[in-house]
Amino acid sequence: MLILENIISDRGSRYAVSGGPCATEQDxxxxxxxxxxxxxxxxxxxxxxxxxxxxxxxxxxxxxxGAGMVILRMLEREELQDHIVVVTRWYGGKHLGGDRFRHVQEAVRLYLAELRG
Structure with a gap:
């Protein structure tokens, strides 16, 4: 399990991203x-x-x-199968609107970059 913590902070909300090998919904x-x-x-x-x-x-x-679909689209683009990616958010009290999707994308991008080494 790879975990990248405190990767994005915006208006009090904080993000982390994690992932690892995973083949089924049960996994x-x-x-x-x-x-x-x-x-x-x-x-x-x-x-x-x-x-x-x-x-x-x-x-x-x-x-x-809608955040799960953002993650799926990025995994499809990378052709990354059997590998779960989880974006975690701690809400900071202020609504982020559409920025939250950009943060999810950036979190996945950082994870994929770390995964590639």
Whole structure:
């Protein structure tokens, strides 16, 4: 499990991104459960994720409507299969509007760059 913390901060909201090998929706549930063993991630406002499996794409917005699709599109572009990417947000009290999607994209971009080395 690769975790990049405190990568983006905007108007009080903070973001982290994490991911790892994952082949099924059940693996994704186990991955999220493991991530949330860290109390910091369990208390996060949103843990949105995307995953492309042999059976097709799977995502969860966790209340951040549309964020899972942003992650999926980036994974499809990279042709990254069987690897979950989770973008975590701690809400800072101010609405970010469309900027939140740019932050999700940037978080995934940073993760993919780290993954490539």
């Amino acid at each position: 994704a549930a186990a991955f999220i459960k493991e991530l949330k063993r860290n109390k910091k991630f369990a208390k996060a406002t949103h843990n949105t994720w995307g995953l492309i499996t042999a059976d097709g794409p799977v995502k969860a917005d966790d209340g951040e409507s």
